[in-house]
Amino acid sequence: MKKLIVYRILTYLLLAIAGVISFFVFGGLMAALANPVMLLFVFLMVCVVIYSYCSFRFLSRGIDAHMYCKPSLRDLIRVNGICTLALGGMIFINALVLKMKPEMLNMVIEQAVSMQKEEVEGMEEMMYSAMKSMLNFLLAYGLILLIHVSMTFRLLKQHADAFDTPAGQQ
Helix, strand or coil: CHHHHHHHHHHHHHHHHHHHHHHHHHHHHHHHHHCHHHHHHHHHHHHHHHHHHHHHHHHHHHHHCCCCCCHHHHHHHHHHHHHHHHHHHHHHHHHHHHHHCHHHHHHHHHHHHHCCCCCCCCHHHHHHHHHHHHHHHHHHHHHHHHHHHHHHHHHHHHCHHHHCCCCCCC
16 A cells, blocks of 8 residues: 555656656657657657556556556556656666766766857856756656556556456447
8 A cells, every 4th residue: 555655656746747748749859850869769758758647547547446447558558668667767877877977977068068159157067056956857757767667567467457348348
């Protein structure tokens, strides 16, 4: 029961972040059509948004309300969950590497500052603090994604009866 409370909190947290990500997906889709390399990243972000919504739907209908869920919901959760695991793993590993090797982060910030046309006083410190905050957020977000997907897969096995056709509807 305690795990379900943690799962519920993580689901609502991921759903809120997925709402924000969905705005970036719509904006990034046009850029991704012009740049095929970016298309993979946009695809993974769409998978995270779909996974977040489908896991919320499974929680609210299949687990909480004990209602019938279509098998396509289970399939959507599985497929998008695998993509979400891949993205969560990449985010977590990249953030962890940058956290463990701050000289790499400093190098990126120096390159970004050198590309600026005008040099603003205090810009490097501001960028460094913003990047550190973003890095901490991405580290936590990647970990949350990994934990949530593994919990969802476990719950899909435990509540497999939610996807069984109800008696009398065959």
